Amino acid sequence: AIQLTQSPSSLSASVGDRVTITCRASQGISSALAWYQQKPGKAPKLLIYDASSLESGVPSRFSGSGSGTDFTLTISSLQPEDFATYYCQQFNNYPPMYTFGQGTKLEIK
């Protein structure tokens, strides 16, 4: 099964900072990668799909890039509401299987 490894596992940053989170797949997955934001006590929220497509209603400060095995989520200028845990996720067709990264907790410095 394909594994996803996120780095870092946790990150401290300040409002206004530019932040990048990385997700590495154990084998190539083309562009079938999504990113989610989860706040405490809430369900995850889709931010990015297809590696770089912004979900409707998500602020443009969020962006995604990458293909193959290496992917990044970038927040261009952190806002107070962005402090949360972020997960990457991929889908493999054979056999049908979804996998999540272990998460990256973004905290206020």
Place this chain on the structure above:
Amino acid sequence: QLQLQESGSGLVKPSQTLSLTCAVSGGSISSGGYSWSWIRQPPGKGLEWIGYIYHSGSTYYNPSLKSRVTISVDRSKNQFSLKLSSVTAADTAVYYCARVSYTKNDAFDIWGQGTMVTVSS
């Protein structure tokens, strides 16, 4: 706007069967282009995919849970369900239902609010 709402028992005894239902409102569960999934999150831990059901009724499960999981759909009630048998404390988690969108390269684009299930005697 399509919404998902989980319901079911919040407390299950060890060795018994966990049963949850996800009610779909604001749209049809039979719409093409989507499948319907269950995902769980143990307290303080990450997300684990449990399985999904296509609008056609075909199902696929996480191999690590496959022997204990059944996902089914009730089109007349516009809902789908999860049964997980022989539960242990390791199955204690928040359980989410979610919609999978094929047009978004199989991303989970709509989620229920989640329901906490505790396995304890």
